[in-house]
Amino acid sequence: MKSTKAWFAGAVAAALAVTGLAVASPAAQATAGEETIKLCGRVPTDGSTCSIAIDSQFLTTSPEEGVTLHVSVRGVPNVTVSLSAIVYEVRDADNRVMFAPLSDPVMVTPKKVKASDTVGVARASIKTRALPGEYTSQATVAVQPSDWRPVRGMVLNSADRYAGMDRVSLVSKRPRDRGFEAVPTKDGAFTRLLYNASSSGRYSVQLKQGTKWVPLDVNGPVQGAGAGITKLRGQLPVGLISGRYEMRVVNVTHGQTGLTPVGTPQQFMDWQLAMDSKLFNVYTTPGTWDLNGRKWRTTCEAYSATERCRTEIWATQILYQAGQFNRLDGWAFNNLTYKPSPRALWKGNPVGGNGTVGYRGEWTATDGRKWRVECDTATSGRNGCRAYAMAKVAEPVSAGATTYRVVDKWLFNNIVQFT
Incomplete structure (x- = not known):
């Protein structure tokens, strides 16, 4: 326990030694601020003439920034001194002690309890401020005379010469x-x-x-x-x-x-998105891709409250032109994909299953084209719909044939994803 209490003294000593200021322990500190001298009557070397003890409930918990700390003070009777809360940090990078005031000064006057007492006592309440940004991750707070500096004598927490300076760990609503x-x-x-x-x-x-x-x-x-x-x-x-x-x-x-x-x-x-990542989706990832031996091209744009992506595939198309069938290599439409959005947005739109779980249906659009959709199936996947449109396509009259015929087929057209 003694070594734990003395932690800050040792840390300050080590830090100041690194920075060229030879301070080995509280007893070795040769100077003190005026407020410390007022409280202790001299440069403090132990806690026999003065002490500042923070109430135990603050030491065993981690209160939030802005807390009011309650302290017991011992010092020279009838001499008014100024106390403040101070936030400090011993930086890992260079062992320097960084500190800043964390409260307004509070004036305290220790009083004798008995006429024969040589030391007076007092109570004080100190309202801490919000932590400065650079201290929100490692906020250690002490109560000391308002002009305290690391190179000046620190006031300990009791008459125990091995005791350290009481410190409180504050937590923040703004942790870094x-x-x-x-x-x-x-x-x-x-x-x-x-x-x-x-x-x-x-x-x-x-x-x-x-x-x-x-x-x-x-x-x-x-x-x-x-x-x-x-x-x-x-x-x-x-x-x-x-x-x-x-x-x-x-x-x-x-x-x-x-x-x-x-x-x-x-x-x-x-x-860097990798194509073997679970996050890669050829239907919603903009760019040109080589996947499964095919070339794909996807572009996306804002659409209502979501995004709509258009995917094309490099393919050989059979086109009926000037009374004959012709083969043409190029980018061909594959499908549209609507990125995840609330299912409720699709009420009244059958492409999104009218916003209904497990929807299946067929309809004819105003242009006469036939559609069908299925939602939340093994094919569409959970939280999604797949829509198909009836279209006329050219196909070989038989396997390997070079003559073609036109047939009506259901073609995959779009995907709707729900959040």
């Missing part, structure tokens, strides 16, 4: 996005990390497509785990083409969107 635990797999699965995410919020990882932010959460927004690590499991969308994408993490409960630092590696993801 720490980026990927590992880059997304070829099938688009990934985990994003947050540190010290307040359990009062739920957090979502999102990707920007065009002007829209698209949630990628596997099971919806995740509740913050408090102190420590919160893991956000996500999945990139089917058909996401190769490129650089902006990403962010947001607190959807409290409307906090600035969790991903601008200009950092966390802000962007470079994605």
Whole structure:
């Protein structure tokens, strides 16, 4: 326990030694601010003449930023001193101690309990502010005299000479996005990390497509785990083409969107879609592709509340021209695909099964063309419909024949996908 209490003293000593300031322990610190001298009567070397102890309930939990800390103060009787909450971090990169004030100063005057006492006591309540952005991932807070600096004497938490400075770990509604635990797999699965995410919020990882932010959460927004690590499991969308994408993490409960630092590696993801990825779909991935020995070409465009993709295939077509059949190689229409949208959007439209689960039907359009559709079958797949149109096509009169005839056939025409 003693070594645990002394952690910050050792960390500060090590950090300051690295930066060229020889501070080996609290006892070795040679200077102190005026407020510390007022409280302790001298440069503090232990906790015999002064101490600042944060109430235990704050030390054993991880309260949220903005909390009011309650402290017990011991010091020179009848001398008013200024106390403040201070947030600090020992940086891993260079061991420097970074710190910032986290409250307005609070004036405290220790009083004797008995006339014979040499040390006065007081209670104080200190309202912390919202954490500065650079401290939202590793927010350690202490209460010290308002002019405290790492090079000045620190006030310990008791008369125990081995004791350290009381410290509280605060959690934030704005925890800093720490980026990927590992880059997304070829099938688009990934985990994003947050540190010290307040359990009062739920957090979502999102990707920007065009002007829209698209949630990628596997099971919806995740509740913050408090102190420590919160893991956000996500999945990139089917058909996401190769490129650089902006990403962010947001607190959807409290409307906090600035969790991903601008200009950092966390802000962007470079994605390369592989054709053997589960995310590749020749019907919804724009581009020209060689797949299964055939050439495919897909383009997509906005359509109502979703996107519609047109897929063509390089094929030999039999065309009836000037009284004869001719063979022509080129791009031929294959089908249309409507990307996932709510089933309710297709009410009144038989191509989407009129928005009804398991729909099957046939109809004749106003132009006289016949159609049929099936939804949620083994052929269409769950949450989808396939539509076919009756068309006249040329086919050989027999296998291997070079003469043709015109017949009516059902031709695959489009796919509708539901969310």
